[in-house]
Each structure stands twice: as structure tokens, then as C-alpha cells.
Amino acid sequence: MVAFTRVPFVSGAGAEALAELRVGHVPAPTGDAPITLLARVPSDECGCPEELWRIEGFDLLFHFEADGRSEVFIFAGDWEQETTLEARSLDDLRAKAFQWFADIMDTADAN
Numbered sequence: 001m002v003a004f005t006r007v008p009f010v011s012g013a014g015a016e017a018l019a020e021l022r023v024g025h026v027p028a029p030t031g032d033a034p035i036t037l038l039a040r041v042p043s044d045e046c047g048c049p050e051e052l053w054r055i056e057g058f059d060l061l062f063h064f065e066a067d068g069r070s071e072v073f074i075f076a077g078d079w080e081q082e083t084t085l086e087a088r089s090l091d092d093l094r095a096k097a098f099q100w101f102a103d104i105m106d107t108a109d110a111n
């Protein structure tokens with residue numbers, strides 16, 4: 001088992017879904033979502049699909065380009081990171097952007 005060390009969060013819909021999925025205790029709705037999709041919109045510059053997520057207080061923005069070479073940003077106040085990721089779709093880019101985010105946070109924890 002891995003110890004649960006995060007702040008608990010359960011949405012109203014989450015409590016309903018857990019009531020269907022769990023055989024044991026179902027937690028009541030509590031807390032603020034640690035990960036939220038803030039926006040899914042066409043870019044204001046070129047119209048490409050963009051998503052903006054807030055993850056544990058960091059903003060993750062990615063922009064899916066037709067050639068598959070897509071820009072990804074993390075913003076946190078004055079601190080910013082940027083990379084280019086190869087992706088075949090917006091869904092693939094989202095998965096890779098979240099992986100890049102986790103890699104960056106692991107590196108930040110190590111320093």
C-alpha cells in the first residue's frame with residue numbers, strides 16, 4: 001500500500017459514483033478539486049485547440065498543432081517552464097503534457 005498524503009477531495013458527482021463503485025464506506029463531498037480543466041478553446045492567435053488546466057496551484061497550458069509538434073507551458077506566478085511535445089491528437093498531447101508536468105515536479109522535489 002502507498003500512504004495517502006494528499007488533501008482529500010470528493011465532488012458531489014464523485015460521491016454518487018463512488019456509491020455505485022464501492023462496497024465499503026462512501027465519503028461525503030469535501031474539499032476543492034486539486035485538478036481542474038479551466039478552459040478548452042481555440043487559440044486566439046491561430047485557432048488550434050488549447051486546454052488550460054490548474055493542477056495543485058500550477059497552470060498547465062497546451063496548444064495542439066496540426067504537425068503534431070505542440071507547445072506546452074507551466075505557469076506559477078513568476079516561474080514558468082516551456083517545452084515542445086510530439087503528439088498525434090489533443091488526447092495524446094494531454095497525456096504527454098501531464099507526464100511532462102509530473103517529471104518537472106519530480107525534478108523540483110529533488111532540488
Ligand SMILES: [Zn+2]
Pocket residue numbers: 043046047048063064065
Ligand atoms: Zn496553432
